[in-house]
Amino acid sequence: MRSCRDITALVSKGLDKKLSLRERLAIRWHFIICSGCRNFQVQSRFIRKTAHRYTDQLQNRYSKKP
Amino acid sequence: MLLSDGTKALYQLTEAMLAEHRLVLFRYALLQLKDNELAEDAVQETLLAAWQSSSEFQGKAGIRTWLIGILKHKIADSWRRLAREVITSDFDQIDNDDGEAIEDELFMSNGHWNNGPNTWNDPEASFNQMEFWAIYETCQNNLPPKMAKVFMLRELVGLEAGEVCLETGLSDANYWVTMHRARLRLRECLEIHWFNVPKTKKEKRHA
The missing domain is CATH 1.10.1740 (Rna Polymerase Sigma Factor; Chain: A)
Structure with missing residues (x-):
């Protein structure tokens, strides 16, 4: 069985490219027994969303003050 | 023309x-x-x-x-x-990456979680709180410089993975490792400094 370290690496990779069927199945089986890795996936997606919002905020912050 | x-x-x-x-x-x-x-x-x-x-x-x-x-x-x-x-x-400095260190703390020697990620309750509600953004920014800035650059090119600028590799000279394999570590670090940092902080304490700080 793959470790949480390996599974989170796959989950992270899956955010940037399509995983193979075998990889996706490994993640799904692992998720059945591991809430930590499930949380990692949800939270990694949340972090991506946060980064996008943060970028939008930068635009406001870096506009010239009157 | x-x-x-x-x-x-x-x-x-x-x-x-x-x-x-x-x-x-x-x-x-x-x-x-x-x-x-x-x-x-x-x-x-x-x-x-x-x-x-x-x-x-x-x-x-x-x-x-x-x-x-x-x-x-x-x-x-x-x-x-x-x-x-x-x-x-600021953006171009090379660091001697200590990226390995955090993984050793987060995982036991058999590769399983030391203390796995907790569930975050309604994380998007944090978007409305100024202090959350300050903490996010601090967590992001605390990544080792090269890791921060890779993460920012991908998630803030919006380059594709392959483009980030061209920009930073990272190999494909190193890119995946770097992004994995960056996400582990950011997650850990947000959990410790925001999501695990008791709600009453957060509210008090906002009062």
């Missing part, structure tokens, strides 16, 4: 093809120049220069890489004008 009908280039660039990349270029410039107007100027100059030298462009696939190459020169020009060269080191 630049090319007469008889001498059509193999890959003819249109304004629309260039404009498609405007947002990515703008974010790239903004992260480095930290000023909306300067970033906008640099992007304008880049698109104009690209348009004027479109005959030099070799292939459709690498259009963004080519544009970023031009943009870097425009950003450098901007710094020279402002005599703020110091900032370059």
